[in-house]
Amino acid sequence: xxxxxxxxxxxxxxxxxxxxxxxxxxxxxxxxxxxxxxxxxxxxxxxxxxxxxxxxxxxxxxxxxxxxxxxxxxxxxxxxxxxxxxxxxxxxxxxxxxxxxxxxxxxxxxxxxxxxxxxxxxxxxxxxxxxxxxxxxxxxxxxxxxxxxxxxxxxxxxxxxxxxxxxxxxxxxxxxxxxxxxxxxxxxxxxxxxxxxxxxxxxxxxxxxxxxxxxxxxxxxxxxxxxxxxxxxxxxxxxxxxxxxxxxxxxxxxxxxxx
Amino acid sequence: xxxxxxxxxxxxxxxxxxxxxxxxxxxxxxxxxxxxxxxxxxxxxxxxxxxxxxxxxxxxxxxxxxxxxxxxxxxxxxxxxxxxxxxxxxxxxxxxxxxxxxxxxxxxxxxxxxxxxxxxxxxxxxxxxxxxxxxxxxxxxxxxxxxxxxxxxxxxxxxxxxxxxxxxxxxxxxxxxxxxxxxxxxxxxxxxxxxxxxxxxxxxxxxxxxxxxxxxxxxxxxxxxxxxxxxxxxxxxxxxxxxxxxxxxxxxxxxxxxxxxxxxxxxxxxxxxxxxxxxxxxxxxxxxxxxxxxxxxxxxxxxxxxxxxxxxxxxxxxxxxxxxxxxxxxxxxxxxx
Numbered sequence: 001x002x003x004x005x006x007x008x009x010x011x012x013x014x015x016x017x018x019x020x021x022x023x024x025x026x027x028x029x030x031x032x033x034x035x036x037x038x039x040x041x042x043x044x045x046x047x048x049x050x051x052x053x054x055x056x057x058x059x060x061x062x063x064x065x066x067x068x069x070x071x072x073x074x075x076x077x078x079x080x081x082x083x084x085x086x087x088x089x090x091x092x093x094x095x096x097x098x099x100x101x102x103x104x105x106x107x108x109x110x111x112x113x114x115x116x117x118x119x120x121x122x123x124x125x126x127x128x129x130x131x132x133x134x135x136x137x138x139x140x141x142x143x144x145x146x147x148x149x150x151x152x153x154x155x156x157x158x159x160x161x162x163x164x165x166x167x168x169x170x171x172x173x174x175x176x177x178x179x180x181x182x183x184x185x186x187x188x189x190x191x192x193x194x195x196x197x198x199x200x201x202x203x204x205x206x207x208x209x210x211x212x213x214x215x216x217x218x219x220x221x222x223x224x225x226x227x228x229x230x231x232x233x234x235x236x237x238x239x240x241x242x243x244x245x246x247x248x249x250x251x252x253x254x255x256x257x258x259x
Numbered sequence: 260x261x262x263x264x265x266x267x268x269x270x271x272x273x274x275x276x277x278x279x280x281x282x283x284x285x286x287x288x289x290x291x292x293x294x295x296x297x298x299x300x301x302x303x304x305x306x307x308x309x310x311x312x313x314x315x316x317x318x319x320x321x322x323x324x325x326x327x328x329x330x331x332x333x334x335x336x337x338x339x340x341x342x343x344x345x346x347x348x349x350x351x352x353x354x355x356x357x358x359x360x361x362x363x364x365x366x367x368x369x370x371x372x373x374x375x376x377x378x379x380x381x382x383x384x385x386x387x388x389x390x391x392x393x394x395x396x397x398x399x400x401x402x403x404x405x406x407x408x409x410x411x412x413x414x415x416x417x418x419x420x421x422x423x424x425x426x427x428x429x430x431x432x433x434x435x436x437x438x439x440x441x442x443x444x445x446x447x448x449x450x451x452x453x454x455x456x457x458x459x460x461x462x463x464x465x466x467x468x469x470x471x472x473x474x475x476x477x478x479x480x481x482x483x484x485x486x487x488x489x490x491x492x493x494x495x496x497x498x499x500x501x502x503x504x505x506x507x508x509x510x511x512x513x514x515x516x517x518x519x520x521x522x523x524x525x526x527x528x529x530x531x532x533x534x535x536x537x538x539x540x541x542x543x544x545x546x547x548x549x550x551x552x553x554x555x556x557x558x559x560x561x562x563x564x565x566x567x568x569x570x571x572x573x574x575x576x577x578x579x580x581x582x583x584x585x586x587x588x589x590x591x592x593x594x595x596x
Binding site: 050078083099106208 | 343344351475476477478479480482483486487488489490532533534535574
């Protein structure tokens with residue numbers, strides 16, 4: 001918790017088509033920490049993440065290691081921030097190995113083949129996500145859970161100090177949700193600064209080192225899961241009646257009914 | 260991945276060998292048939308009737324077929340990479356249609372013969388005007404959808420202009436000449452045509468090839484590609500301009516030649532593991548082979564008049580294409596989105 005922030009945003013606002021989507025957000029991402037961003041649909045979570053990834057223009061300040069993100073070259077930015085968009089899209093039936101190697105794109109020069117460092121990074125990402133058995137398969141033939149792991153491996157292969165993942169557990173079965181969350185937690189505890197959007201408050205309570213709660217473009221709460229995920233806040237922000245129950249894996253919110 | 264790379268070079272070597280064979284065959288075939296030996300002697304010695312036939316008539320024609328076929332194949336592969344869509348083809352942004360309209364106008368109203376050098380210059384000018392208009396209207400940082408819609412509008416407008424020119428053609432001969440020219444042909448093209456088209460085609464190759472890695476990253480979608488350091492606005496702009504000048508120049512010297520740009524990348528895609536970067540070179544080679552083969556076929560098929568190569572590319576391309584679709588139904592199903 002004491003590590004210096006690697007990514008720091010302050011007074012961050014984003015307008016899309018004239019509408020204020022993000023309104024004065026301030027947050028820090030620190031190495032070694034898994035931060036989970038929660039909030040209802042339309043709260044601006046994806047927009048905030050795209051702004052942090054440098055993909056859309058934003059007002060205010062985003063500092064990467066003390067330097068303004070907007071002043072970095074796209075390649076320098078890409079080496080520092082790995083971004084995993086929603087949906088795990090693969091347009092062409094490329095092999096799993098070739099897809100994971102795409103994570104090395106920010107490190108490659110022109111038409112040079114993969115270097116030993118590239119191969120090692122790809123190998124680690126493949127091993128971490130346990131996707132070796134499908135390395136030669138076309139990625140489009142995999143199941144949703146398998147694709148999620150390949151997509152995550154691609155992002156890990158960049159070996160960027162910051163990983164931003166937009167709903168990496170979307171449309172996954174319970175087992176794969178846990179697999180993906182454990183991988184993100186491990187990436188963080190290995191020294192990465194990881195920010196992920198999740199909708200499942202139980203996953204947020206279990207895995208987050210820190211939770212950011214977002215509502216209508218504003219960050220309304222930040223802290224350890226047990227501080228942020230209170231029945232009052234869940235009622236306010238999500239309009240859901242909830243109780244917090246102690247379980248074998250710690251306190252978890254039990255959602256009762258919509259308010 | 261090492262094995263993929265090795266087998267990839269084998270593919271390119273095989274395509275190159277095929278192209279050399281087709282090129283030699285193309286020098287042999289015509290109203291005066293030449294043996295391989297006579298054709299090669301004519302090519303290297305340049306003596307006697309064989310020398311004139313091979314060097315002045317068949318060599319420019321063969322070189323143009325290779326140049327234009329490669330340009331169309333590469334343009335198709337690049338656009339499919341940019342759009343992540345196997346149905347993309349070079350006519351998408353309207354440049355070939357604009358080139359055809361401008362060339363038709365010259366044929367109709369300046370009474371230039373369809374093989375005059377005025378026609379390719381007009382065609383290239385038409386293609387350049389259409390790109391300029393597209394960039395001006397869609398804007399330099401336009402989204403893909405806006406660029407595609409604006410390109411569709413330009414293509415439709417240019418198609419309508421061509422129809423209007425045919426409609427208003429001063430006499431039936433001009434209309435007939437335009438109609439035949441539009442079918443696409445490499446007949447009676449000279450070294451001058453080659454020299455007019457080559458700079459544009461080669462510039463187009465450079466612009467498209469430098470985006471190879473971007474096409475590969477784009478398989479993950481635009482946001483992920485941008486996060487990997489791909490400058491999407493620059494990629495879009497260079498690809499649109501690269502396709503337009505290459506295909507515009509191709510249409511300007513040879514008329515409309517359909518299907519090569521769509522089908523050539525598909526013929527080799529499987530062999531390169533569907534990698535949208537690695538498909539570029541074999542896609543270009545396959546395009547060159549396909550157009551040269553079609554141009555040989557028009558000279559060999561018995562017909563009252565020589566068939567137009569634009570007709571034959573589709574005739575021989577479609578069966579290949581259908582066989583490929585049939586054998587890869589399952590993989591292709593995963594790419595539709």
